[in-house]
Amino acid sequence: MIKKIALVAALSVFSFSSFAASETFDIDPTHTAPRFEYNHMGFSTQLHRFDKTSGKITLDRAAKTGAVDVSIEAKSVNTGWDVFNGHLQGEDFFNVAKFPTITYKSTAVKFDGDKPASIEGNLTVKGITKPVTLTVTHYVLQPNGMVKRDAIGAVAVAKIKRSDFGMAAYVPYVSDEVTLTLVVEAIKSN
Structure with a gap:
């Protein structure tokens, strides 16, 4: 009987610690x-961003596993120029009227020691989903003194071809290769 009680107690503690x-x-x-950059006709590297992003990061530090789910409002593209924002929102590029959301959903997070090193997942732009691996170039998890909770700060980078996502207008004059950079802060949920 004592062995049964000990086993039940051990399993209860294990289940609770796994959940916690x-x-x-x-x-x-x-x-x-989220930012993107590309070469413009050999003259310059253009750098633009999106202003509206939401999502969640799930992390199990002990098991060294995690998940990333990011949603970007395509209409929030910001080039610093309203006319060009409208051009990128049109059918040749993001076609925000038909595809208002860009998403990235991880399928695996690989760790190097205690820190995520890369994130494998699926990027969906203009209704087209492709596998994309993000390389984590900066990562910190520590208390945020302003909100009094733990927070994650991270930068993750990938290179894609915009033509893979139905945005081949002006290739090769404007480069097909685009560098994506996700600069993110996330606050631990209550």
Whole structure:
């Protein structure tokens, strides 16, 4: 009887610790800025961003597993020029009237020690989904003194071809290769 009680107690503690180990962080839209850059006709590297992002990051530090789910409002593309924003929102590029949301959903997170090193997942732009691996170039998880909760800060980078997502207008004059950079802060959920 004592062995049964000990086994039940051990299983209860194990189940609770497994559940407690997974943490969820809400993406902070005021400190998150997905960016993209490309070569413009050999003259310059253009850098633009999206202003409206939401999502969640799930992390189990002990098991070294995680998940990323990001949603970007395509209409929030910001080039610094309203006319060009409208051009990118049109059918040749993001076609925001038909495809208002860009998403990235992870399928695996690979760790190097205690830190995520890369994130494998699926990027959906203009209704087209392709596998994209993000390389994590910066990562920190620590208390955020302003909100009194743990927070994640990270930068993750990938290169894609815009033509793979139905946006081949002006290739090769404007480069097909685009560098995506996700600069994110996320606050631990209550």
